[in-house]
Amino acid sequence: MIEIDNVVAGYTADIDILRGMTLAVQPAEIVTLLGPNGCGKSTLLKTIAGYLLPRSGSVTLQGKNVSQIPVHQKIRHCSLGFVPQTENVFSALTIRENLQVGGHYMAPADCRARMDELCVLYPILGKKFNAPAASMSGGERQILALARALMPRPEILLLDEPSAGLSPKVLHEVFDAIVQVRNQERVTVLMVEQNAMEALRISDRAYVLSMGAVALTGRADALMRDEQVRELYLGGRAH
Numbered sequence: 001m002i003e004i005d006n007v008v009a010g011y012t013a014d015i016d017i018l019r020g021m022t023l024a025v026q027p028a029e030i031v032t033l034l035g036p037n038g039c040g041k042s043t044l045l046k047t048i049a050g051y052l053l054p055r056s057g058s059v060t061l062q063g064k065n066v067s068q069i070p071v072h073q074k075i076r077h078c079s080l081g082f083v084p085q086t087e088n089v090f091s092a093l094t095i096r097e098n099l100q101v102g103g104h105y106m107a108p109a110d111c112r113a114r115m116d117e118l119c120v121l122y123p124i125l126g127k128k129f130n131a132p133a134a135s136m137s138g139g140e141r142q143i144l145a146l147a148r149a150l151m152p153r154p155e156i157l158l159l160d161e162p163s164a165g166l167s168p169k170v171l172h173e174v175f176d177a178i179v180q181v182r183n184q185e186r187v188t189v190l191m192v193e194q195n196a197m198e199a200l201r202i203s204d205r206a207y208v209l210s211m212g213a214v215a216l217t218g219r220a221d222a223l224m225r226d227e228q229v230r231e232l233y234l235g236g237r238a239h
């Protein structure tokens, strides 16, 4: 579970990007963050992950206040996986080696067993196991990035625009991969997405952010049906 309570954070001392952010994600939910460019979606993920530490307020993961724990410790000790928007696979390394990077802290036998599990969950990884990641398509790379973050069996997964740069067909494959791991491993997922309608289709709930705070929230199906929400935040009418 993720609980964000009244978080204020920013990159420089004089400017707050998050201005009293409060939200929660229940176990095994998929929740999407929406909102205009620059409203603080990625900054919120970075603050939860610990790249940025809040000036005030609290970040609680699985019931533990981890507000001041930096990213390298969070990934290792707080059951957290993070897939950043860019540079999320090592092109020159093979699929196996990318997964091993994700399993860096695991015992070798456990790391091997987890790679086998993920190759069953996502067969494309097994098919290309010893090929360089550079040989993968955009969608396949995104699935590899997801799998790498899943190596240590995190209970919480943060995804920054998993569909960025993907065609609509491939986008569905990546979203299916996210739903699959939530269903099979009960992972709690918080993601930022520009493809709002598509993201809402696989989400339980969403938060719309504006200027570093929550502007509105609701169940994904209700937000998709709401005429005003569609006009203001989701790029117009449903199709």
Ligand SMILES: Nc1ncnc2c1ncn2[C@@H]1O[C@H](COP(=O)(O)OP(=O)(O)OP(=O)(O)O)[C@@H](O)[C@H]1O
Residues within 6 Å of the ligand: 011, 012, 017, 035, 036, 037, 038, 039, 040, 041, 042, 043, 044, 192
């Ligand atoms: N590393 C950084 N240093 C300083 N300011 C930053 C940094 N990263 C982001 N910002 C600023 O923080 C604000 C929020 O950026 P953020 O990336 O969180 O927005 P976003 O809602 O994810 O936007 P987008 O939809 O465009 O990705 C912006 O004004 C941005 O310029």
